[in-house]
Amino acid sequence: MIDKSELPIAGTKRPPQREITLRRTASIVPQQNVQSRSLLAVIVIMSFLACLTIGAVGMIRSTASSWASQISREITIQIKPDDTIDMDKTLGAVRELALSFVGTTGGTILDKDATARLLEPWLGAGLDIDELPVPRLVIITIDEQNPPDFTAMRATLAKKIPQAYLDDHRTWVDRLVSMARTTVIIGSGVLGLVFFAMVLTVIFATRGALAGNRHIIEVLHFVGAESSFVAEQFQKHFLLISMKGALTGAFLAAFCFAAAGWWQTRSIATPESDQAAALFGSFTIDWTGYVGIFLTMLVIAALTTLTARFTVMKTIDDIDNIRSDPGRIDQNQP
């Protein structure tokens, strides 16, 4: 029979023994396994796509608003050629008349060379503008905050110089604003879809990763761990994975924008860059974009952590419910 003092159970007093070297106590939830790595990859990809979409939508919004504001900053007065007028004098008079209105900030007469360049795509190079009855333009810049009274300006022009026609670009501005709004709505829709896909993917990937750890939940439950303790262990683990994944994805997206912006700066005034700038605007993210990226990271972290918590609690509930209902047989149980 064993001597009572020999039995090495908790709380029994014994003489000091030789110290044994133990490794640093491992986490209850395995840090590295296939499920965790897969979840990390999924979170990196989804975070990257979501952040990229946020940046792209922000870029489209600012580009669209820039188009509209650029055009609404100017009006054009067109003077049709007429034998009864001296074109150069009329151009000057129109400019003076326009500038006499409150709300105008400057006026530029488009000279013959500039007008020829404008018509070059249709009439070819080497055009002698005096040979053709080409209308001439005066570009008036206006104060966006306090625009002039276009109706009065139009009436005055019609009265004093009937050959002049004022174009306040309203049609273009309206179309552009409408297009910009549509683009932003489409972009927001895409962002919503990407977010929805991200939410579902992260939830299912987290649940998948947890399914591979069910045996750990069971063992912890059976050695007397409370549900909250088990949930906390998994929450911590999944929070770490999600933060790592979300940060990596967000960093990659920000890097993509920075790289595109750098390329745009380096290749300024080249046809490729001009085309890209015309289509997409400037590859920069404003502060709202960075706030969006940060919020995306928070959403991913919260989603992963909460999914982990609820899944663990549900798994424990299932274990107890299956066990408390003899009609349901769980083959994994002892």
Added chain:
Amino acid sequence: MIHFENVGLRYGMGPEILKDLTFDIPKKSFQFLTGPSGAGKTTLLRLLFMSLRPTRGLIKVFGREMSSIPQSELPMLRRRVGIVFQDFRLLDHLTTYENVALPLRVRGKDESGYRTDVVELLKWVGLGDRINVLPPVLSGGEKQRVAIARALIDQPELLLADEPTGNVDPPMAKRILKLFMELNRFGTAVVIATHDLSLMDQVEARRMILTSGRLDLYD
């Protein structure tokens, strides 16, 4: 400590696996649970571990009727019961030491307070040189001993062991049995489910024999 009265259990619409079981597991008692394969030994252990509820009858655990125990209180009650699973249920990413220390860890105990106890218990079950080893490299017998040590470490009031000597050689089986007896001497009630007649012959203890779902007691 545990009281069963006319307990019956069936899975779904199938036949009754356990029929009219009426018995007590008194404090500090020692008993073997035996019977042919499929007689319901593991199912009875599950009932004792509060991981199944009976189809009929009354079970009282530590003075409380099982049907009235809320789910949230089960972990606290299970802390008073140690269990050795037939398939060990060790966590492969934790060392032998960490697996044995797990019940103490989940109770929020400080490692410095239990380190020596765990190491000593592992030495006692013959695993002193396997303390830092992961379960996948342990033999079946070694895993068995780790599972036993994990069940014993917090000196439970009731120890349930499902075939605890099934994977060890006779000298180690004898040693494990002595450990159970020693634990029993300290006040733990022990229920060992086993087929091993030679093991049962070593101890004068109550035998609970399950045959076709019915229980016969031999004190």
